[in-house]
Amino acid sequence: MKKPELLAPAGNLEKLKVAILYGADAVYCGGHQYGLREGADNFSLAELAEGTEFAHRYGRKIYLTVNMIPHNDDLIGLPDYLKQLQAIGVDGLIIADPGVLYFLQAEGIELPVHLSTQANAVNWASIRFWKEQGIERVILARELSQEEISEIREKTELELEIFIHGSNCISYSGRCLLSNYLVNRDANRGKCAHSCRWKYYLVEEKRPGEYYPITEDEQGSYIMNSKDLCLLEYLPEIINMGIDSLKIEGRMKSLHYVANVTRVYRRAIDAYLANPVAYRLDPLWWEELKKINQRDYTTAFFAGPPTTVDHNYHSSAYQRNFDFIGMIREYRPEKGEATVEVRHKLVRGDLLEIIGFDGESFTQRLDYLLNEAGEQLESAPHPRQLIRIPVDRPVQPYYLVRRERNEPRS
Numbered sequence: 001m002k003k004p005e006l007l008a009p010a011g012n013l014e015k016l017k018v019a020i021l022y023g024a025d026a027v028y029c030g031g032h033q034y035g036l037r038e039g040a041d042n043f044s045l046a047e048l049a050e051g052t053e054f055a056h057r058y059g060r061k062i063y064l065t066v067n068m069i070p071h072n073d074d075l076i077g078l079p080d081y082l083k084q085l086q087a088i089g090v091d092g093l094i095i096a097d098p099g100v101l102y103f104l105q106a107e108g109i110e111l112p113v114h115l116s117t118q119a120n121a122v123n124w125a126s127i128r129f130w131k132e133q134g135i136e137r138v139i140l141a142r143e144l145s146q147e148e149i150s151e152i153r154e155k156t157e158l159e160l161e162i163f164i165h166g167s168n169c170i171s172y173s174g175r176c177l178l179s180n181y182l183v184n185r186d187a188n189r190g191k192c193a194h195s196c197r198w199k200y201y202l203v204e205e206k207r208p209g210e211y212y213p214i215t216e217d218e219q220g221s222y223i224m225n226s227k228d229l230c231l232l233e234y235l236p237e238i239i240n241m242g243i244d245s246l247k248i249e250g251r252m253k254s255l256h257y258v259a260n261v262t263r264v265y266r267r268a269i270d271a272y273l274a275n276p277v278a279y280r281l282d283p284l285w286w287e288e289l290k291k292i293n294q295r296d297y298t299t300a301f302f303a304g305p306p307t308t309v310d311h312n313y314h315s316s317a318y319q320r321n322f323d324f325i326g327m328i329r330e331y332r333p334e335k336g337e338a339t340v341e342v343r344h345k346l347v348r349g350d351l352l353e354i355i356g357f358d359g360e361s362f363t364q365r366l367d368y369l370l371n372e373a374g375e376q377l378e379s380a381p382h383p384r385q386l387i388r389i390p391v392d393r394p395v396q397p398y399y400l401v402r403r404e405r406n407e408p409r410s
């Protein structure tokens with residue numbers, strides 16, 4: 001049985017390190033240009049070099065997105081940029097536009113090329129075509145059923161990558177002009193405003209300001225509000241199909257999302273490969289996936305055409321059950337203390353959960369908070385503050401700290 005690659009998103013250098021430490025076999029990220037997801041922090045060339053060195057130190061891979069659909073003006077500087085990526089030593093490029101492939105071949109750049117999901121590959125003939133063009137891996141469109149993916153696998157030899165988790169684009173993999181039309185932000189040039197999740201009303205032209213609700217049922221309208229993809233329950237089938245890479249969506253998602261989703265799929269993949277016969281989906285993995293911000297889960301097209309249950313009827317907002325409190329920066333075993341870089345207000349008496357790389361978590365009551373000078377604090381409200389807290393068990397830098405939202409504060 002082939003071990004698939006677990007591929008995690010890295011919106012910035014810190015998320016790249018977290019993804020790798022929490023179990024990703026490979027990460028994908030974007031530079032400041034050409035990579036879609038303009039809203040992510042993205043990587044300078046220096047950060048990319050550091051990220052590549054970090055990934056390779058752990059024996060992992062790093063792929064760079066160059067998957068915008070460039071207009072003529074966007075091509076200026078592209079060949080130099082591609083050469084710089086080659087010099088840095090990334091393990092592959094994710095592209096969508098044949099023009100980018102043209103430059104790669106014209107400049108003799110020999111990096112492995114992956115075809116982005118933006119290219120909408122939905123059949124085996126398309127994949128054979130792309131093989132002839134020199135592509136090494138195809139990231140299949142999300143709009144495919146298990147049977148279709150299986151047939152593509154049987155009839156092609158290229159590496160195949162599929163999305164297993166994350167947000168769904170409601171149109172065909174980015175073939176959407178909603179964001180361009182409403183706010184002049186081109187989804188295919190990295191600027192999608194996610195207009196599909198906005199609330200829409202009906203307005204009669206002579207009555208500006210009078211908004212009539214559009215209701216599909218008593219809950220309102222949800223025509224474009226997809227739930228998030230989650231294929232955890234189909235992991236054995238996906239591995240048995242021989243898919244090469246399992247991708248987690250979310251370069252704009254939080255550190256908490258990257259760490260938690262990566263470690264859940266890491267545990268599930270390893271458990272299945274270790275003993276496929278005894279493998280059972282652990283309910284704790286589901287619980288963990290519910291602890292991150294999400295819009296309820298769907299298997300989208302994998303188990304058959306989506307229906308009304310694959311849309312979220314109630315709200316386009318994320319469900320937020322936990323707050324991401326911060327990240328461990330330092331551990332002092334002699335004092336039983338750790339330094340946390342704060343991302344969300346800490347209060348003395350809080351009950352926190354500390355998440356380890358190995359999948360284990362433990363709860364920790366904050367009996368005291370100290371600032372860097374060792375002074376007692378009642379709370380730490382400022383992001384990026386460094387705060388010393390007691391820890392009952394050993395921790396490591398990059399362990400994450402979270403707090404349940406409805407946990408009462410003392």
Ligand code: SF4
Nearest residue numbers: 169170171176195196
């Ligand atoms: S607006 Fe929605 S459907 Fe359109 S490209 Fe953006 S995420 Fe996809």
